[in-house]
Amino acid sequence: MNKNNEHPTLLHRFLHWEESTPDSIYLTQPLADGSLVDYRWREVGDQARRMAAYLQALDLPPKSSIGIFGKNTAHWIIADLAIWLAGHISVPLYSTANADTVRYVLEHAEVRLLFVGRLDGDAAGWNAVSAAIPGDLPLVDLPMSACGKGESWERIVAAVAPLQDVTRPAPGDLATIIYTSGSTGNPKGVMHSFGAMFNAPAVTGCMYAGGQGTCSSDRLLSYLPLAHTAERAVVEAVSLYSGCRVFFNLGLETFSEDLRRARPTIFLSMPRLWGKFYQSINERIPPAAQQAAFADPVEGELMKAQILSALGLDQVHTGLSGSAPLPVKVMEWYRQLGLELLEGYGMSENFGTSHFSLPGQVRVGYVGAAIPGVESRIGEDNEILVKSPAQMLGYYKQPELTAESYTADGLFRTGDRGELDEQGRLRITGRVKELFKTAKGKYVAPVPIEAKLGNHPRVEASCVTGVGLAQPLALVNLFPDTRAMLGTAEGRDAVATELEVFLAELNAQFESHEQLGCLVVVAEPWSIANGLLTPTLKIRRNLIEERFHDKLEDWAENGRKVIFE
Incomplete structure (x- = not known):
């Protein structure tokens, strides 16, 4: 019998795992000294109940x-559970x-207490x-916090008896307020109910797993x-829905080690990291050598397994990617290895539950069809409109903005433009409001x-x-290994030549008014x-344009196809 219903x-699911699988490991936390701490469902429940009391x-x-302010740790999730309990x-x-x-955020949300965990640079x-x-x-102070100004989590849980009469919320109750990172203005407080957070998984x-879904044996x-x-x-x-195990990453320096320890069955990443994996292998095994090996049925399978391992x-x-389009070469390389990356589309406002590619149905450049239960259509200005089972309750303290964000029949106005195949x-x-007009009076969609x-x-x-230029141009941020090449005249010339050839190939794919x-x-x-990327590594378009505004006209009139700031 499926107990999910x-x-x-x-939170109900958590109480279920706490009771039915108390000795199974839920959270695995690496420590700075290289040791690990495993927290079983029983132990997570005990600490969460004590903090709730x-x-x-x-x-x-x-x-x-x-509030919960800090990097991901086991106690981030335990604190979240304690708040709900x-x-x-x-x-x-x-x-x-x-x-x-x-x-x-502290003022707007009227935060009454703040859990402080690990921060960049710690103290x-x-x-x-x-x-x-x-x-x-x-x-x-959560364990591993460098704040040192608050009450100690360890002292509290050692001194307080676990709460027995815990809160069991109704699906419609407010569970969390997620402040969007946003690229402009103050962040908006997206209110999500317990029901929405449950509906998403x-x-x-x-x-997941070719349509089989998630289960307790999965690792994240x-x-x-x-x-x-x-x-x-x-x-x-x-993890709470399916009772599966979560491993944590201590930091950038230990990422590879932490990833190999976890051996995840589900892995969510962004194009930038998928690309870095691809580049790291290419540096160790030249692409030509890879392709030669892949052509041999026996040697190819062995090398593919070795690379993934x-x-x-x-x-x-299940490999998931979002936030920006995956480069085609990167997607095709993983597919050769036997890992089909699935791109998706979702927002804070629908708890990421909107559109997703499915195995065997991936089309390059597309983010998949609407997830079952999601209603979607293309509205005026080609705006994507969505009604999701995980839709937000609204924006905190902004009823007018909430009302403006929905159509008369209840679909959320995403602000993104799209088309369906x-x-x-x-x-x-692109974005509905990101179109800009050149000096020729033509609109350009940058995305x-x-x-x-x-x-x-x-x-x-x-x-x-x-905006206002005869032709659009592109500000380009290069990968670190390429930036290192710019230190010599020979390296800079090689990069310039390569980018100039690429620009000509790129422009051939666009209408004349869209050509760069x-x-x-950029230097x-x-x-x-430096504020030019959001915490989820999306560009802050308005700040980038503001920073370079005074130079754009000179660059546009320079006459060179590749310019180094």
């Missing part, structure tokens, strides 16, 4: 907002958030934002921010051009711009730290 929220003893108003609402904050964002990371945190806000089973590696919808949906929600991906039955698969063609720029192995990210006048290689890499 008896437990309508992820502590929260209740503070006598906060019912359904108070409780105590009857409160969790409010995640990105560990990379700056002081202004932290101040805004330095805390010092960078501490002035934005009200002095009277209660703090609890319930209806997306078709994506948590390394993308849990403060973002994608990781929350694929790691936290799936070296990456820690040999057990993956004959099988109902969706292609993203499709940026997607094709991303197919070049040297291009890490790009931003197509050109030049490629500008400083775009990053989260």
Whole structure:
């Protein structure tokens, strides 16, 4: 009998696993000294119940907002469970958030207590934002936290008895407020119910293991921010729904080791990391040698298995990619290895539950058809409209914006433009408001051009711009190994020649008004730290355009096809 129907929220599912499989390992946390700590469902429940009792003893108003500020750890998820068990609402904050964002979220969400975990730079990371945190806000330091200003998680759970009479929420109750990273303005607080968070893994089973769904034997590696919808949906929600094991990544330096330890069966990543894996193998085994080996049935299968094993991906039955288009070469390489990467499309507002490619139905450049249970159509201005079983309750404290975001019949206005093929698969063609007009009065959609720029192995990210210029141009961020080549005249000339040939091939694919006048290689890499990328590594278009605004006209009139800033 499927007990999922008896437990309508992820918290009900957690209580089920705590009772039925208490000795199975749920969370595996690596420590700085190289050791590991395994937390079984029983232990997770015990700590979460003790912290929930502590929260209740503070006598906060019912359904108070409780913040979680830190990198992914086992105790991030345990804190989330404790908040729910105590009857409160969790409010995640990105560990990379700056002081202004932290101040805004804490004030806007009326956060009553803040769990503080690991931050970038640890103590330095805390010092960078501490002035934005009200002095009277209660703090609890999670294990591994470098804050040192709050109550200790360990001391609390050692001193407080576990809560027995835990809150069992209704599906319609508010579970969490997820603040979108956003590329402009203040982040919006997306309110999600317990029902929506449960529905997401319930209806997306078709994506996993060739349609078989997820199960308790699956393994996940948590390394993308849990403060973002994608990781929350694929790691936290799936693990609680199906009772599977979650391994954590300690940091960039240990990523390869952590990935090989986890040997995940489900792996969610972004095009940038899928591409880095591809490049790392190409550096060790030249592509020509790979293709020669692949042509031999016996040697080819052996090499493919060795490559996937070296990456820690040999057990993956479902590889997921999102946030930006996958370069075609990268997708085809993984397919040769026997791992078909599935691209998808979702938003914070529908808990990532919208469209996804299915095995054997992948079309390059498309993000798949609507997931069963999702209603979708193309509206005016080719805007993608979606109604999802995991749709948000609305934007926190913004009823007018919430109302504006829906059609009369209840479909969410995504703000993305798209088109459908004959099988109902969706292609993203840009943002409704990102079209810009050149000096010739022609409109240009930057996203499709940026997607094709991303197919070049040297291009890490790009931003197509050109308001008021005769022709659009592209600002280009190169991969580190290519940037290293620019240190010599010979290397720079080689890169320039290669990019100029690529530009000519690229322009041949577009209408005359869409063709790029030049490629500008920027000097400083775009990053989260300098504010030009969001925490999910999307470009902050408005800030990039603002930074380079005064130079665009000179570059456009320069006459060269490849310009180095």
